[in-house]
Amino acid sequence: MEQLEKNRRRPWIVGVSGASGTPYAASLLRALLAAGESVDLVVSRASRLTLLDETGIAFRDAHWRTDLTQWLVRGADGKPDTYPPPALDDVRYWAAGDLAAGPSSGSYPAQGMIIVPASTACVAGVALGLSKDLLQRTASVTLKEGRPLIVAVRETPLNGQTLRHLVTLDDAGAVVLPASPAFYAGATHIQDLVDFVAGRALDAAEVPHGLYRRWEGQLGGGTRTS
Numbered sequence: 001m002e003q004l005e006k007n008r009r010r011p012w013i014v015g016v017s018g019a020s021g022t023p024y025a026a027s028l029l030r031a032l033l034a035a036g037e038s039v040d041l042v043v044s045r046a047s048r049l050t051l052l053d054e055t056g057i058a059f060r061d062a063h064w065r066t067d068l069t070q071w072l073v074r075g076a077d078g079k080p081d082t083y084p085p086p087a088l089d090d091v092r093y094w095a096a097g098d099l100a101a102g103p104s105s106g107s108y109p110a111q112g113m114i115i116v117p118a119s120t121a122c123v124a125g126v127a128l129g130l131s132k133d134l135l136q137r138t139a140s141v142t143l144k145e146g147r148p149l150i151v152a153v154r155e156t157p158l159n160g161q162t163l164r165h166l167v168t169l170d171d172a173g174a175v176v177l178p179a180s181p182a183f184y185a186g187a188t189h190i191q192d193l194v195d196f197v198a199g200r201a202l203d204a205a206e207v208p209h210g211l212y213r214r215w216e217g218q219l220g221g222g223t224r225t226s
Contacts, residue, residue: 008038008090009036009037009038009090010038010109010110010111011037011038011039011040011090011092011109011110011111012032012037012038012039012040012110012111012112012113012114012205012207013039013040013041013042013103013110013112013113013114013138013142014028014029014032014039014040014041014042014113014114014115014116015042015044015113015114015115015116015118015122015135015138015139016041016042016043016044016047016051016115016116016117016135017044017046017047017115017117017118017119017121017122017135018044018045018046018047018049018050018119018121018122019047019050019117019118019119019120019122019153019154019155020050020054020117020154021050021116021117021152021154021179022047022050022051022054022055022071022117023054023075023076023190023191023194024116024117024152024154024179024194024197024198024201025116025117026071026072026074026076027076027191027194027195027197027198027211028114028116028198028201028202029041029068029072029086029091030072030083030086031198031199031202031207031209031211032202032207033086033087033088033090033091034209035202035207035208035209036090037090037111037207038090038091038092039090039091039092040091040092040093040094040102040103040110041064041068041091041092041093041094042093042094042096042101042103042134042135042138043059043064043093043096044096044122044133044135045096045097045133046119046121047059051071055070055071055074055078057070057071057074059071061093061095064093065088065093068088068091068093069085069086069088072085072086073085073086075191076189076190076191076193076194077189077190077191082191094134095134096133096134096135097133097134098134099131099133099134099137101134103134103137103138103141104134104137104138104141105141106141106144106145108141110142110147111147111148111205112142112147112148112149112150112205113138113139113142113147113148113149113150114149114150114152114201114205115135115139115149115150115151115152116150116152116179116197116198116201117152117153117154117179118151118152118153118154119153119154119155120153120155120158120162120165122135122136123151123153123162123165123166123169124161124162124165126139126140126143126151126169126174127165127166127168127169127172128165139151143172143173143174146173148175148204148205149169149172149173149174149175150174150175150177150201150204150205151166151169151174151175151176151177152177152178152179152197152201153166153176153177153178153179154178154179175204177197177200177201177204179197180197181193181194181196181197182196184215185212185213185214185215186213192212195211195212196211196212198211199211199212
């Protein structure tokens with residue numbers, strides 16, 4: 001076991017907050033694993049309510065592997081078994097209330113953190129350094145260690161207070177990445193729009209993927225079929 005831990009790649013920490021948009025997180029997680037990345041997962045307590053509402057899945061600490069598998073095989077349109085069950089050997093789960101978890105310390109090896117989706121409450125907590133749970137604490141650690149922090153905020157409209165919090169995160173070195181899908185890639189399905197946002201988050205993390213068609217400098221790309 002100790003040897004396996006030594007050989008494990010430095011993970012990307014994925015935080016899932018309580019904002020609507022759990023399909024974004026599922027798409028991101030699938031792509032990270034497909035790229036051969038190790039993942040540390042933190043699912044906030046509020047996000048469990050959103051996940052239950054959006055998918056019907058009750059995410060449980062003691063059964064996280066089973067629940068995560070059900071989540072990741074589900075398409076953005078709600079259809080189960082859209083994707084094959086993922087191998088979870090490179091996933092480590094940390095309970096949101098565990099403030100003694102590995103990612104709570106700057107000495108814990110990690111490549112960076114992606115919060116997707118990020119609620120305005122999560123944005124405020126990270127911007128103010130509240131560290132009220134493991135997700136916020138890990139984000140603060142990521143910033144202080146100078147590692148990449150990508151915050152996929154999912155809310156509209158944005159009020160002045162939240163905008164100021166986002167500017168604070170930008171000033172601290174975070175990438176503020178609104179969950180705003182584009183249409184030039186030729187989306188024909190809700191999954192295409194979800195994958196675009198997840199793909200842009202992976203672009204910010206410099207993780208290779210094939211989630212969307214990139215802009216090639218030619219008009220009409222969104223209407224091409226190949």
